[in-house]
Amino acid sequence: MAIGKKLSASITVIFGLFAFSFMVFQHYREKEFKIECLNIQLQDYNLRLSESLYSSGSIADSIVESYIHRHEMQNLRVTIIDSLGQVLYDNRIQDYITMDNHLHRKEIREASEKGQGTDIERTSATMGEEYFYSATYIPQLGLFIRSALPYNHDLKDSLRAEKEYIWLALAVFIVLTFILSRFTRKLGNNINKLQTFAKRIALGESLEIEELAEFSNDELGEIAERIVKIYKKLQITKEEQNKLKRELTQNAAHELKTPVASIQGYMETILTHPDISDEMRQQFIVQCFSQAQRMTAILQDISTLNKIDEAPVAYEFNEVDISQIVGQIVDASALHLKEHRMHFDNKLPSSLLAYGDASLIHSIFRNLTDNAISYAGDGSTITLTHSDKDTHWQFTFSDNGVGIPAEHLSRIFERFYRVDKGRSRKLGGTGLGLAIVKNAVQLHGGMIAAFQNKDGGVRFVFTIRKSVGHP
Numbered sequence: 118m119a120i121g122k123k124l125s126a127s128i129t130v131i132f133g134l135f136a137f138s139f140m141v142f143q144h145y146r147e148k149e150f151k152i153e154c155l156n157i158q159l160q161d162y163n164l165r166l167s168e169s170l171y172s173s174g175s176i177a178d179s180i181v182e183s184y185i186h187r188h189e190m191q192n193l194r195v196t197i198i199d200s201l202g203q204v205l206y207d208n209r210i211q212d213y214i215t216m217d218n219h220l221h222r223k224e225i226r227e228a229s230e231k232g233q234g235t236d237i238e239r240t241s242a243t244m245g246e247e248y249f250y251s252a253t254y255i256p257q258l259g260l261f262i263r264s265a266l267p268y269n270h271d272l273k274d275s276l277r278a279e280k281e282y283i284w285l286a287l288a289v290f291i292v293l294t295f296i297l298s299r300f301t302r303k304l305g306n307n308i309n310k311l312q313t314f315a316k317r318i319a320l321g322e323s324l325e326i327e328e329l330a331e332f333s334n335d336e337l338g339e340i341a342e343r344i345v346k347i348y349k350k351l352q353i354t355k356e357e358q359n360k361l362k363r364e365l366t367q368n369a370a371h372e373l374k375t376p377v378a379s380i381q382g383y384m385e386t387i388l389t390h391p392d393i394s395d396e397m398r399q400q401f402i403v404q405c406f407s408q409a410q411r412m413t414a415i416l417q418d419i420s421t422l423n424k425i426d427e428a429p430v431a432y433e434f435n436e437v438d439i440s441q442i443v444g445q446i447v448d449a450s451a452l453h454l455k456e457h458r459m460h461f462d463n464k465l466p467s468s469l470l471a472y473g474d475a476s477l478i479h480s481i482f483r484n485l486t487d488n489a490i491s492y493a494g495d496g497s498t499i500t501l502t503h504s505d506k507d508t509h510w511q512f513t514f515s516d517n518g519v520g521i522p523a524e525h526l527s528r529i530f531e532r533f534y535r536v537d538k539g540r541s542r543k544l545g546g547t548g549l550g551l552a553i554v555k556n557a558v559q560l561h562g563g564m565i566a567a568f569q570n571k572d573g574g575v576r577f578v579f580t581i582r583k584s585v586g587h588p
């Protein structure tokens with residue numbers, strides 16, 4: 118059975134039991150109250166009758182009868198019994214002399230012990246009807262006066278009153294059951310949906326089904342909907358990641374194809390033309406070597422990116438002097454800079470300490486410098502400045518060269534992305550440099566963005582955390 122139905126059934130049963138117990142309790146309370154009222158009324162009657170008899174000084178039938186006549190009560194039965202249990206008078210029974218001894222009767226027994234007694238619903242041996250008896254012992258007269266009224270009449274009344282209560286209880290019961298069933302149905306629906314969701318995940322089935330599209334507008338519905346949404350989002354992210362990985366592998370294969378093909382070409386020529394000049398052969402071998410170097414560079418970049426992605430903890434962070442690293446790069450690039458009539462305006466102080474991985478920090482500045490030399494254009498200037506951002510150092514690496522068109526700016530950090538594919542490849546670029554820069558910056562708790570300079574050229578602004586302890 119579904120959980121909603123189970124819940125609904127058990128709550129209905131509990132409520133039904135509760136309503137029934139309450140009705141039984143109410144019935145008994147009412148019955149007791151009615152009996153109490155009846156008893157007070159009859160005891161009062163008994164006492165008044167005894168007073169009347171006492172004042173008249175006789176218990177003759179005629180005197181009793183005239184009292185009863187004067188104080189008429191419908192269906193009233195009055196019995197007078199002496200202290201030995203002998204019936205002396207009964208207004209309902211003509212030959213009361215023949216009636217058996219009443220001393221053993223409950224109400225008489227109680228009256229002889231406590232002064233008054235009652236008996237309820239006792240089927241009268243004499244009348245064949247149900248009566249409520251109330252007996253009083255009158256010590257002055259040495260008599261029991263017992264009056265009784267049919268109990269049936271009152272019970273029916275009471276039941277009639279109960280009937281209204283029963284109808285009311287039934288109506289409340291139906292209304293509550295209706296509300297409850299609506300509530301549990303909603304609850305059950307949500308639970309069923311979650312069950313379907315769990316089953317489909319386990320079987321690896323699609324979650325894009327109508328049943329999982331909408332949830333009821335309550336707390337559980339909201340929670341269920343959120344769980345399903347988060348899971349779907351995770352699935353999409355995973356799919357996107359897989360797609361990205363596939364694309365990267367394809368790109369990597371594509372990038373490696375060119376050097377492999379040219380190495381193959383040169384080798385084939387050497388093999389199929391054993392008679393080519395030594396000079397030619399030497400030239401071909403040099404070409405092969407440079408293509409193999411290019412392949413190594415690509416593979417190195419890919420492995421750096423993979424390492425940052427998959428095993429960032431493998432990097433050991435130490436205190437590094439960024440100024441020193443930059444100084445080395447400027448020195449190493451001196452020849453290239455000169456070739457392009459470029460100038461590197463390094464405005465960093467003599468020492469700038471940070472906590473990080475020296476090789477990655479080296480690649481950040483190295484890639485930016487190489488890019489500027491490759492793409493900015495002859496005669497341009499590179500300017501490197503820094504500012505203190507409390508927990509981070511902020512760097513601005515700027516050049517005044519050809520720049521990058523605005524539409525490419527947001528994409529240059531993607532792997533294998535090049536603005537001018539042909540030109541970049543000719544210069545030996547694979548489009549991995551800035552991807553490494555971005556990942557390395559992020560690994561050092563920083564961020565990077567590229568902007569167009571007003572006077573042309575491109576400006577990279579990025580931060581590097583000063584120490585590992587900072588957020």
Ligand code: ATP
Nearest residue numbers: 488489492520535536537541546547548549550551
């Ligand atoms: P790799 O760095 O992997 O050898 P790459 O230099 O082509 O290859 P990135 O360093 O990622 O790749 O640069 C991406 C592209 O951004 C470059 O192809 C180039 O078109 C452009 N670019 C980068 N820096 C500059 C710059 N300073 N001025 C103009 N264009 C630039």
Ligand code: MG
Nearest residue numbers: 484488550551
């Ligand atoms: Mg580059």
